[in-house]
Amino acid sequence: xxxxxxxxxxxxxxxxxxxxxxxxxxxxxxxxxxxxxxxxxxxxxxxxxxxxxxxxxxxxxxxxxxxxxxxxxxxxxxxxxxxxxxxxxxxxxxxxxxxxxxxxxxxxxxxxxxxxxxxxxxxxxxxxxxxxxxxxxxxxxxxxxxxxxxxxxxxxxxxxxxxxxxxxxxxxxxxxxxxxxxxxxxxxxxxxxxxxxxxxxxxxxxxxxxxxxxxxxxxxxxxxxxxxxxxxxxxxxxxxxxxxxxxxxxxxxxxxxxxxxxxxxxxxxxxxxxxxxxxxxxxxxxxxxxxxxxxxxxxxxxxxxxxxxxxxxxxxxxxxxxxxxxxxxxxxxxxxxx
Numbered sequence: 001x002x003x004x005x006x007x008x009x010x011x012x013x014x015x016x017x018x019x020x021x022x023x024x025x026x027x028x029x030x031x032x033x034x035x036x037x038x039x040x041x042x043x044x045x046x047x048x049x050x051x052x053x054x055x056x057x058x059x060x061x062x063x064x065x066x067x068x069x070x071x072x073x074x075x076x077x078x079x080x081x082x083x084x085x086x087x088x089x090x091x092x093x094x095x096x097x098x099x100x101x102x103x104x105x106x107x108x109x110x111x112x113x114x115x116x117x118x119x120x121x122x123x124x125x126x127x128x129x130x131x132x133x134x135x136x137x138x139x140x141x142x143x144x145x146x147x148x149x150x151x152x153x154x155x156x157x158x159x160x161x162x163x164x165x166x167x168x169x170x171x172x173x174x175x176x177x178x179x180x181x182x183x184x185x186x187x188x189x190x191x192x193x194x195x196x197x198x199x200x201x202x203x204x205x206x207x208x209x210x211x212x213x214x215x216x217x218x219x220x221x222x223x224x225x226x227x228x229x230x231x232x233x234x235x236x237x238x239x240x241x242x243x244x245x246x247x248x249x250x251x252x253x254x255x256x257x258x259x260x261x262x263x264x265x266x267x268x269x270x271x272x273x274x275x276x277x278x279x280x281x282x283x284x285x286x287x288x289x290x291x292x293x294x295x296x297x298x299x300x301x302x303x304x305x306x307x308x309x310x311x312x313x314x315x316x317x318x319x320x321x322x323x324x325x326x327x328x329x330x331x332x333x334x335x336x337x338x
Contacts (some may be wrong), residue, residue: 001298001335002289002328003054005268007211007243008130008179009308010044010059011317020064037062038118045123047314051321055126055175058119060310062111071110071137077102078141090218099142104156110164116173128209129173130308131165133180134158134200135193151192158200165204176201177209177241179308183230184212185223190233197237209241209268210234211307219275219311227253235263243268245306248275251291258295267296270306271327272320277312279319285327286334298335303328 012020019036022028028036044059063070072078081097116129134157138150147153165176178200183193201208212230215222227244234242242260246252247270257267271288272280285303292301303324309317332338 001301002332003302004325004328005053005055005128005302005304006048006057006321007304007306007308008057008060008128008177009063009310010047010057010061011309011312011314012040012061013043013314016040016043016061023064041119042122045119047318048321049123049125051318052325053125053321055128056123057128057130058115060115060130060308062115065310071132072096072098072140074108074110075104075106077104077146079144081142091220092215092217092222095140095217097140097142099144100146100153101144103146104141104153104160106160106164109167110160112164113168113171116168117171120172126175127173128175128177129168130177130179130211131161133178133182133210134161134196135186136180136182137161139182151189151196154196155199158196161200162202162204165201165206169204169206173206175207175209176204177211177243178239179211179213181211181213181215181222183234184214184225184227187226187229190230193230194233194236197239201238207241208239209243210237210239211243211268213245213270213307216274216307216311221275225249225252227256231256231259235259235265239265241266241268241302243270243302243304245270246292247271247273247280247288247306251288254291255295257292257301261296261300266302267292267300268302268304271303272305272324274305274307274309274312274317274320277316279316280323280327282323282326282330285324286330289328289331293331298332 040061048056078098084093134154137157138153214225260267269292
């Protein structure tokens with residue numbers, strides 16, 4: 001009960017930021033790149049193991065970003081567009097943009113199988129395999145001449161992702177999580193999102209999770225932070241677990257965890273604010289878990305940060321994960337009388 005886990009991405013240490021820049025500048029050879037990425041994955045795994053987490057990830061360290069830097073580079077049919085803004089404070093209108101003049105293809109897959117295989121050989125803990133969902137993947141791509149709209153691009157990605165997920169489960173993966181911050185950003189089509197999600201995971205034999213958030217680019221959300229318009233429709237997704245960020249909203253809408261639990265799914269609650277450099281104490285984490293337990297039983301509840309830790313400094317990420325695990329332990333001890 002109260003299984004502790006992460007969302008997917010992990011913090012980049014200073015040396016890795018330098019290495020990533022060298023990779024982008026083509027100053028690294030293939031063996032240099034391989035060594036840097038392997039070292040980064042092993043560092044992320046070690047930090048999570050030392051924190052005492054129950055389920056970990058590879059930190060998404062090989063992706064050099066949430067999805068655009070690596071995933072888009074594996075696709076055919078895209079043409080790069082200039083960003084809308086180049087100067088001033090960081091924001092989503094400074095991000096990369098593409099259009100799709102041709103059909104989008106991933107002839108060599110998305111690289112997730114290789115990610116999983118390496119990480120599986122480096123830890124004995126259960127591994128979660130995160131993957132950006134099709135609607136989110138479609139978000140930086142203008143439809144162009146080949147696709148009518150963003151949903152049409154997303155349906156193409158659903159086909160590509162489905163093939164990738166089947167390949168990674170064949171390699172041994174048992175827990176896959178689709179990350180779809182765009183669902184909560186664009187709340188107008190929850191039924192369409194359910195159909196899209198279910199087609200993406202159709203025939204995939206694994207535990208399936210869905211992570212919903214409001215964006216975390218440079219540590220900032222990009223939407224009105226309200227989940228309610230997605231409910232109750234989102235409960236029809238073919239997922240075993242649904243994660244909601246709660247900590248940075250002071251546990252607003254915590255009652256929705258009860259709806260998730262009553263639908264027969266695990267409610268994963270965000271109890272660590274990754275957008276804040278305040279380091280939660282174990283007691284603060286325990287108090288947040290206790291609030292969540294008003295709506296879901298301990299065996300229906302998982303504990304995680306609000307979002308990935310890629311936008312958080314490593315020193316803070318480590319301390320926050322330790323506090324999260326210790327807070328969950330406090331609640332477990334109270335529940336069991338230890």
